Amino acid sequence: MQGPLIETLARQGVTRRTFMKFCATLASAMALPPSAGRAMAEAMAAAPAASKRPSVIWLPFQECTGCTESITRSHSPTLEGLIFDVISLDYQETLMAAAGHQAEEALHAAMAANDGKYLLIVDGSIPLGLDGAYSCIAGKSNLETLKEVAKGAAAIVAMGSCAAYGGLPHANPNPTGAVSVSDIIKDKPIINIPGCPPIPTVITGVLAHFLTFGSLPELDKHGRPKAFYGETIHDRCYRRPFYDQGKFAKTFDDQGARNGWCLFELGCKGPVTYNACATVKWNGGTSWPVESGHGCLGCSEPDFWDAGGFYKALSMPADPLKLAAKAAVVGAAAGVAVSFVNRGKKSAAKSAHETTTLADLEK
Amino acid sequence: MPLDAIPVVAVPPGLRAGELSGNAPALLREIAEMVRRLLSEGETSAIDLQALPLTPADLEWLREQLGEGEIAVTLNADGESSLNETACPGVWWVTHRNPKGAVVSEFLEVAFVPELVKAHQDDVVIGLEHLELLISDLS
Numbered sequence: 001m002q003g004p005l006i007e008t009l010a011r012q013g014v015t016r017r018t019f020m021k022f023c024a025t026l027a028s029a030m031a032l033p034p035s036a037g038r039a040m041a042e043a044m045a046a047a048p049a050a051s052k053r054p055s056v057i058w059l060p061f062q063e064c065t066g067c068t069e070s071i072t073r074s075h076s077p078t079l080e081g082l083i084f085d086v087i088s089l090d091y092q093e094t095l096m097a098a099a100g101h102q103a104e105e106a107l108h109a110a111m112a113a114n115d116g117k118y119l120l121i122v123d124g125s126i127p128l129g130l131d132g133a134y135s136c137i138a139g140k141s142n143l144e145t146l147k148e149v150a151k152g153a154a155a156i157v158a159m160g161s162c163a164a165y166g167g168l169p170h171a172n173p174n175p176t177g178a179v180s181v182s183d184i185i186k187d188k189p190i191i192n193i194p195g196c197p198p199i200p201t202v203i204t205g206v207l208a209h210f211l212t213f214g215s216l217p218e219l220d221k222h223g224r225p226k227a228f229y230g231e232t233i234h235d236r237c238y239r240r241p242f243y244d245q246g247k248f249a250k251t252f253d254d255q256g257a258r259n260g261w262c263l264f265e266l267g268c269k270g271p272v273t274y275n276a277c278a279t280v281k282w283n284g285g286t287s288w289p290v291e292s293g294h295g296c297l298g299c300s301e302p303d304f305w306d307a308g309g310f311y312k313a314l315s316m317p318a319d320p321l322k323l324a325a326k327a328a329v330v331g332a333a334a335g336v337a338v339s340f341v342n343r344g345k346k347s348a349a350k351s352a353h354e355t356t357t358l359a360d361l362e363k
Numbered sequence: 364m365p366l367d368a369i370p371v372v373a374v375p376p377g378l379r380a381g382e383l384s385g386n387a388p389a390l391l392r393e394i395a396e397m398v399r400r401l402l403s404e405g406e407t408s409a410i411d412l413q414a415l416p417l418t419p420a421d422l423e424w425l426r427e428q429l430g431e432g433e434i435a436v437t438l439n440a441d442g443e444s445s446l447n448e449t450a451c452p453g454v455w456w457v458t459h460r461n462p463k464g465a466v467v468s469e470f471l472e473v474a475f476v477p478e479l480v481k482a483h484q485d486d487v488v489i490g491l492e493h494l495e496l497l498i499s500d501l502s
Contacts, residue, residue, distance in 0.1 A: 020478070
């Protein structure tokens with residue numbers, strides 16, 4: 001399998017134009033300018049295909065398997081599938097045929113054979129409470145396993161909000177003492193792909209980037225690839241014009257909701273959430289939460305479970321300290337968030353006093 | 364109760380399939396600017412139509428405005444793609460479809476010839492090798 005990637009693909013019946021078309025579509029999905037598609041195609045086509053399929057080890061820790069569910073539902077499998085023919089997934093408990101001792105043997109064989117070169121994917125948080133007894137595989141705590149496997153990894157992909165930030169297990173009061181991958185591993189490049197779960201295209205796009213360029217894409221301050229997490233949900237939202245016009249749904253079945261107005265006052269976290277849902281959408285581009293009439297939960301941001309309530313408007317005056325903390329967390333967006341606060345404050349205060357529906361939802 | 368009896372509008376007016384959002388006319392100016400750049404600098408460019416909040420009606424309007432040109436290229440690569448010249452030479456409407464026929468991406472490309480239509484140098488080399496093989500088989 002030596003030679004440029006394009007030759008490897010050609011042997012599998014993939015022409016250059018098919019590949020360029022794939023890159024153009026991938027760039028569009030990644031919200032990159034159209035010119036990026038061509039640049040990507042050129043760089044990827046010329047990238048040397050490895051003499052051996054790069055080894056990928058996928059460790060599931062304290063998680064719900066939602067991230068695996070998401071990636072196995074990637075909707076344009078033909079070419080992404082081919083890209084994935086280029087890797088060797090050596091350990092993935094849910095997908096692998098082996099079990100028990102055989103599975104653990106496969107893990108250790110892959111680690112020994114590809115020392116320093118394999119890509120480690122982690123989904124789920126790592127519980128530190130009770131010496132890690134809350135989640136164990138093959139008699140070892142997740143903490144032990146992570147440290148052992150991370151040692152020989154070229155890079156680590158923290159898949160989903162649990163691996164990236166601790167996620168749901170980390171939510172207050174965090175009974176298992178769950179932490180993220182980056183809380184433990186400090187000496188390896190780590191890329192966070194948060195989301196609960198992350199969008200399949202984002203997962204495959206990042207992996208394709210690593211496998212073709214051999215490096216991690218540009219990351220933001222939360223360790224997320226800028227290509228997908230560069231803009232807020234709000235900035236790309238098709239309901240944004242209603243926000244600008246001050247037209248808000250006040251409850252889930254009022255006239256505003258029926259008219260498809262902005263969900264800001266119903267607790268939408270779109271303005272402070274960086275993700276690609278508004279453009280890439282879900283289920284093969286069918287729809288996404290806001291299009292289904294529900295505000296964004298902010299699942300790709302750190303500590304989204306504890307961000308003050310899914311149905312509380314970002315500007316809710318009842319809890320100004322928490323909002324200030326949230327605004328500080330989002331850093332670059334803070335200025336934007338503050339202006340939202342001021343503009344939305346009056347109407348949000350009004351609705352908080354008039355409806356009991358939102359308070360009910362919070363219980 | 365039939366589904367259409369539920370009085371919920373998921374997609375707001377102005378963004379419904381049959382209505383113009385008002386976003387399309389601005390694109391004509393952008394395309395004109397891109398064509399000017401093509402003429403003065405020879406710089407090619409493209410607009411990702413799926414990245415913009417355009418309704419089907421907007422796209423229809425844009426298609427009507429730009430009209431149909433003389434050249435329509437069909438590319439068969441992992442599904443059918445069409446690269447059609449509009450009535451404005453140098454402006455191409457590019458639609459990529461997957462093998463099931465669904466549109467996966469759509470662009471307006473401003474170029475003398477769209478990038479995908481040109482044969483790549485390396486592929487031409489391979490073509491020449493093939494030709495030489497054919498010729499050697501003749502003798």
